[in-house]
Amino acid sequence: MSRLSPAVAIVDDHPVVLAGARAWFGAAGITVTAAGGDLRIAWNPDGLRADVVVVDLQLADTHVSWDALGDLVTAGRRVVVYTMRDDRETALRCLDAGCATFLTKAEGEEHLVAAVHAAAQDLPYVPPALAGAMSANDASDRPRLTDREQEVLLAWFQCESKQLVAARCNLSPRTVEGYIDRVRVRYARAGRPASTKAALVARALQDGLIHLDDL
Incomplete structure (x- = not known):
């Protein structure tokens, strides 16, 4: 069960982003247990203490694979994608991989903090970029419900x-x-x-x- 004040691991290789996210989370009462530019930090002892893993899709000129995101989700981790990418295909692909939500870095502090709080409680959170991607979705694999x-x-x-x-x-x-x-x-x-x-x-x-x- 998640704590009232959640803990987060940040996977991002940009020092300015890491410093900014640490400051935002600290002001919001969110504990950062691990941070760095390698997805492996999510699996180390400090990373495993986190309720939520915030992941940038682009690390050191390498795109985080969908399989790697899927491994986190399959292991029961709550994943919030926080990235410079803002295309609809990537946003929907992150949802299909089981991530809690998708944000662009342009959406900033308010949405990132809210997304982490929501993910820690298994609640939905739909920031503007994701809402736009959803409203434009024309996938043919929608189940038919009564x-x-x-x-x-x-x-x-x-x-x-x-x-x-x-x-x-x-x-x-x-x-x-x-x-x-x-x-x-x-x-x-x-x-x-x-x-x-x-x-x-x-x-x-x-x-x-x-x-x-x-x-």
């Missing part, structure tokens, strides 16, 4: 528990669980798994099943 599945899914995003969803939708908690499980299965079959609530919110936003105003 109206009732969409209704339950939106209620779950807006409620703190499945028991509250059950009361709102006049269903049993077990039935609510069944609807949500079916949605997860549909995404998994489409090759776009969403194992956490935050990931499922990101998928639904990306596919136009819900909108930011709904949240």
